[in-house]
Amino acid sequence: xxxxxxxxxxxxxxxxxxxxxxxxxxxxxxxxxxxxxxxxxxxxxxxxxxxxxxxxxxxxxxxxxxxxxxxxxxxxxxxxxxxxxxxxxxxxxxxxxxxxxxxxxxxxxxxxxxxxxxxxxxxxxxxxxxxxxxxxxxxxxxxxxxxxxxxxxxxxxxxxxxxxxxxxxxxxxxxxxxxxxxxxxxxxxxxxxxxxxxxxxxxxxxxxxxxxxxxxxxxxxxxxxxxxxxxxxxxxxxxxxxxxxxxxxxxxxxxxxxxxxxxxxxxxxxxxxxxxxxxxxxxxxxxxxxxxxxxxx
Numbered sequence: 001x002x003x004x005x006x007x008x009x010x011x012x013x014x015x016x017x018x019x020x021x022x023x024x025x026x027x028x029x030x031x032x033x034x035x036x037x038x039x040x041x042x043x044x045x046x047x048x049x050x051x052x053x054x055x056x057x058x059x060x061x062x063x064x065x066x067x068x069x070x071x072x073x074x075x076x077x078x079x080x081x082x083x084x085x086x087x088x089x090x091x092x093x094x095x096x097x098x099x100x101x102x103x104x105x106x107x108x109x110x111x112x113x114x115x116x117x118x119x120x121x122x123x124x125x126x127x128x129x130x131x132x133x134x135x136x137x138x139x140x141x142x143x144x145x146x147x148x149x150x151x152x153x154x155x156x157x158x159x160x161x162x163x164x165x166x167x168x169x170x171x172x173x174x175x176x177x178x179x180x181x182x183x184x185x186x187x188x189x190x191x192x193x194x195x196x197x198x199x200x201x202x203x204x205x206x207x208x209x210x211x212x213x214x215x216x217x218x219x220x221x222x223x224x225x226x227x228x229x230x231x232x233x234x235x236x237x238x239x240x241x242x243x244x245x246x247x248x249x250x251x252x253x254x255x256x257x258x259x260x261x262x263x264x265x266x267x268x269x270x271x272x273x274x275x276x277x278x279x280x281x282x283x284x285x286x287x288x289x290x291x292x293x294x295x296x297x
Contacts, residue, residue, distance in 0.1 A: 018044040024040060025039075057100070
C-alpha cells in the first residue's frame with residue numbers, strides 16, 4: 001500500500017507520502033477542454049515525503065524546509081486540507097478542525113514526474129478523513145481528489161493500476177514483478193502543462209508498441225513494455241534524460257524510462273544488489289540526485 005500513517009498523539013499525525021513512476025505512458029488523444037487521454041501504468045515506490053499534521057491554531061498554514069516549495073493554495077497539500085475543510089463544513093455544518101499546521105519535509109524532487117505533490121494531496125485527504133472518523137466515502141474522496149489533479153485519485157487507491165481517461169479511471173494491475181530501481185533526477189524540473197502542449201499526437205508511438213496490452217492485463221516485461229510518449233518532447237528541453245537512460249542501461253538495467261512528464265528517469269533492476277551498485281556509480285555526478293527504491297506492489 002502507498003503511504004504510512006502514524007498517530008503521534010491525538011493532535012499530531014506523522015505521515016509518509018510516496019512517489020510513483022509510470023511503467024508506460026501512452027497519450028491516445030486530446031479532449032476539447034485541452035486535457036489529454038492516457039493509458040498509463042502507475043505504481044508507488046518507497047521514496048517518501050514526510051508530512052506532519054498538527055491540529056492547532058485557527059487557520060490552515062504550511063511550512064516546508066525545501067526552498068522554492070509554495071506555502072499557500074498553490075501547494076496541493078494545502079489545497080487538499082482546505083478542500084476537505086470546506087466539504088466537511090457543508091455536510092456537518094461545522095468545520096472538522098479549528099486550525100491545522102502542515103509541516104512538509106520534501107525528499108521527492110519537484111517537477112520530476114514522480115507525483116510528489118499529488119501524493120501529498122492524497123495523503124492529507126486520507127489522513128484528515130480518518131482523523132474525523134471517515135465521514136466521506138472512498139468514492140467521495142476520489143471525486144475530491146480529481147479536483148486537485150489527475151494523478152491524485154491514483155494515490156488515494158495506492159495500488160498498481162492502469163489509469164485511462166485523463167488518468168482518473170483506474171483498473172487495478174496485480175502481479176507486477178517486484179523490481180528494484182534507481183531513480184535519477186537531473187536537477188531541473190519540467191512543467192507538465194508545457195510538455196503536454198508541445199506534444200505532437202501524430203508522432204506518438206506507445207499505443208502501437210503496446211498493441212492493446214493495457215487492456216489485456218498480461219505480464220509486464222521491462223524489456224518490451226517500457227514506453228513514454230512524452231519522453232522525446234522532454235528530451236528536447238532536458239538532454240540529460242537521454243544520457244541518464246543510456247547510463248542506466250549500461251549499468252545493467254533491464255530497461256530505463258522517463259517517469260511521467262519528466263524530468264526524472266528510472267532504471268529497473270533484477271535485484272536490490274544490482275540497483276545498489278548502479279546507484280554507487282551514478283552518485284558521482286554531483287548535479288544529479290540519485291535514489292534507490294523498490295516498487296510497492
